[in-house]
Amino acid sequence: MSPILESRGLTKTFGAVTAARDISLSIEEDTVVGLIGGNGAGKTTFLNLVTGYLKPTAGTVRFQGRDITGMAPRRITRLGICRSFQIPQxxxxxxxxxxxxxxxxxxxxxxxxxxxxxxxxxxxxxVADEMLERFHLREYRDEPASVLPEGVRKLLDIAMALAVKPAILLLDEPTSGVSADEKFSLMDLVLGAIRADKVTVLFVEHDMDIVRRYTQRILAFYDGKVIADGDSATVLSNPEVRRLVVGEPAPEEGAAPC
Amino acid sequence: MTSFRRTTLGLGVALLVMGLAAPLLPKWALFLVTIAIAKGMVALGLLLLMRTGLVSFGQGLYFAAGAYAAGVGSQALDLGDAVPMVLLGGLTAAAVAAGLGLLLARYRAIFFAMLSLAFSMILYGLLVKTSALGSTDGFNVAARTVFGLPIGSTLGRYGVYALAALCAFGAAVGLDRYLGSYLGRLAPAVRDNELRVEYMGASVRNLVHLNLVIAAAMAGVGGALTALAVGHIDPEMAYWTTSGEFVFVAILSGTASVAAPFAGAVLLELLRSFAYEHAPNTWQLVMGSAMLAVILFLPEGLWSIFRRRRRAAT
Structure with a gap:
């Protein structure tokens, strides 16, 4: 499999703060990859760098072998990278x-x-009607977005990114703001809808249950760096990841804090 | 029936009624409607800008540019007919907006409003100081023919009125079609969320620039029509109070329909004429009260009366 998206030495500093340091990774075509990390680990910064919202201080981003570093978001969208937002846009x-x-x-x-x-x-x-069907949004078809419940706005945001059938979809915390008992059905729905088109997915997530269940591979971020990269089970059992990202103080102390 | 067809049909009926009513109207009413349509053209352009999320306090710039282009053009290029004069007015205003848009399209909200106002006041200043264009007095503009008919003939009397009505019909139908197209639908999307529009692959700045040019072309046509109807142009056309009046019409009308600006403009002209007649010293008070009433009771403009009724009916 060839990498669809690749970053080399991607670095972004805001004054004294380094939000991304030397991030080098590649995403294979037709896979579902999870991106985990605590608050401020640089997950959203990474998405913003890839989609051109932020210009990297150093490093390059390649998409399908083409250098897209520093391109405007609309040009990157036209090449086939779409994203959804943590707060529905x-x-x-x-x-x-x-x-x-x-x-x-x-x-x-x-x-x-x-x-x-x-x-x-x-x-x-x-296609618009088909997307509404696929995301179970038909009953909201003619409602203005301002009156829709947050979970529905979230789905709509993702449907908008998927509707244009991109090559890769970047999802920024698809389950944030969704209640705990709804998150699995939401992810089933979202990933089912996305994978029907065989679109490659990279999604940022806080919830370990979600990443464990839906990804083949996980990238763990901490303090702007990639601290682990591999198949989901291996990364989630990595002690450093457990301590810094999952948030377990020590294995013998038992249950992880929520 | 699609909404576009319904609008076209409605506007077509309005055009027909205007044509049939023309011989029955007294001269003052003919003039009043012509002026109202010309101002409605400017407000129609503002409707497009307001749908894009922008309020321009400088449409007087394009209004004056269109009027002066028609006036200067008729002399310099020896244009005797009103039709090419109006065309020239629209094109000139569009060209001015194409240039200024390079800067204006970068700004939003109050900054956009103030910058557009500043540009219009620069033109006002230039016109006042240009003695070749008559300085503060301006100069007279007259077409010899309209659609080839001599302006003094029986039919020619209705020439400018008919030209204004046809321009309004064309502009309203054209704008309605544009607003229903994929490109036109981006206007409210830009107003709601520019970031997302960029992330969907379109250039917000190019869209704003395009809509500025369209709005300016309409204002330019309105200016040229006003010049022809009044027979005189002066720098007041670029003054900020003129621009303010266009915003007044646009708010009075609302942005719900492309027919609204014309209805609003006719109402405003009627209101002004009667207020001036019956309260010559306090007519501004009457106008202000009318505006206040619209803002308080019909915040979405006069056209929302029709909408509410339709909603209540269903």
Whole structure:
């Protein structure tokens, strides 16, 4: 398998703070990778660097073998990298359906520019309805996004990123703000919807139960560095990861704090 | 029936009614409606900007640019007919916005409003100081023909009125179509969340720039029509109170429909005429009270009356 996304020595400093230091990793095509780490570990910074929202202080990002370092987010989106947001970024005055149609309309206007989209010649209106169906959002189709419950806004945000059929999808904490008893059904729904298109997924997550269940591989971040990278079971049993990320003081003390 | 077809049909009926009513209208009413339509054109451009999340306090700039281009063009290029004069007005205003948009499209909210106002006041200052264009007095503008008909003939009397009505019809139908297109639908998306629009692969700045040019072209046509109807232009057209009046019309009308700015403009002109007639010393008070009433009771503009009724009916 060839890497779809690759970073080399990616570093970002904000004055005296180093949010990402020398991050080198690669993501294989058609996999589901989890990115874990405590608050301030640099997870979202990494997503922001990959998608061009932040310009790295040093290092490079390659996507499908092409150097995309420092490109504007809209150019990176056109190449086939889409993302969702920790706090849903939806269009509040538009309905759920219209929200989906924004991105789909942009792709259909500039099909030549969107080299990374697999939308083909599908009609945007049909794809928007299909996405609402796939994410179980049909009952909210004509409701303005501002009145939707937070969990629904979260799903809509992810559906908007997936609708344009990117090559890789970056999800920023898909279960944050979702109640504990809903998180598994939400992730089943989200990953089921995404994997139906065989889209590569990198998702940032706080919840260890979620990463254990849904990923093949985990990247653990701490203080802007990658401290572990490997298959999920190995990384989650790594003592350093358990101490710094999972938050268990010592194995003999028993249950992990929530 | 799609909403676009319904709007086109409604506007078509309005155009027909205007055509049939023309011979029945007294001269003052003909003039009033022509001026209202011309101002409605500027407010229509503001509707587009407001849907994009921007309020311009400087549409007077494009209004004046269109009027002066029509006036200067008719002399310099020896344009005798009103149609090319109006076209020239629209194109000139669009060209000005294409240039200024390079800077304006970077700003939002109060900064955008103030910068647009500043640009319009620069034009005002330039016009006041340019004696070749008549300084503060301005100069007279007249077309010899409209659609090839001599302006003094029986039919020619209705020429500018008809031209204004056709311009308004074309602009409203065109804008309605644009707002329903994928590109036009980005306007409210930009207003709601610019970051997400960029992350969906579109350039927010280019879209804002384009909408500025469209709004300016409409204001330019409105300016040229005003010049033709009044027969005179002066720097007041670029003054900030003129721009303020356009915002007044836009808020009075609301952004719900492309027909609203024209209805709002006609109402404003009627209100002003009667207020001036019956309360010559306090007519501004009447206008202010009307504005206050609209803001308090119809925050989404006059057009929301129709909407509420439709919602209540379903």
């Amino acid at each position: 939806v269009f509040d005055t538009l309905t759920a359906y219209e929200n989906l149609l924004v991105g789909l309309g942009i792709v259909s206007m500039g099909r030549k520019a969107f080299v990374g989209s697999n939308l083909g010649t599908a009609r945007p209106e049909a």
